[in-house]
Amino acid sequence: LAKTTQPISMDSYEGQEVNITCSHNNIATNDYITWYQQFPSQGPRFIIQGYKTKVTNEVASLFIPADRKSSTLSLPRVSLSDTAVYYCLVRDNYGQNFVFGPGTRLSVLP
């Protein structure tokens, strides 16, 4: 199975920009990278999805380098309500499985 690697945890303060990087060395040529946010006892919520370069929506930006072996989720001006676990999701290069990374537990402090 392909593996993804993310920092286990990150701390930030309200109003700061937060960047979370995910490594996915075995990503397949046609696969997209998707990031989700999860609060305790809830299902993951779709944040953003991209294939290459940069994607931006109303809540985040996603930066993907040319080799696509990593991606960085950027959350501008975080608030306390952004405290959650963030997962990157890619499709395994050797099969059809979606592989969740270990997740990054973001704590936003006042």
Next chain:
Amino acid sequence: GAVVSQHPSWVICKSGTSVKIECRSLDFQATTMFWYRQFPKQSLMLMATSNEGSKATYEQGVEKDKFLINHASLTLSTLTVTSAHPEDSSFYICSARLAGMVDTQYFGPGTRLTVL
């Protein structure tokens, strides 16, 4: 749009009984749905892939006779935990793939199963 519901949101049952969890895509059709299990402080683990009108594909180590999956329509998949035991207690989450968008999954709110 792209809303997925699960029912029930939580269930408590006695050891040895069976529990059925429903997953519905409310505003889109989903040819493929997925079932995940999540233990406390851990990431989601894929249990099986459910394709409408065909048998589910189970991940290695997941007992297909214990976790019965039925995907009878484009908006409904069910997971039945048969002869549940305390070690089956977990948070079960389904997701649905939006038809035509290969890599986007939308997740349900999850079902908390507690087996006494």
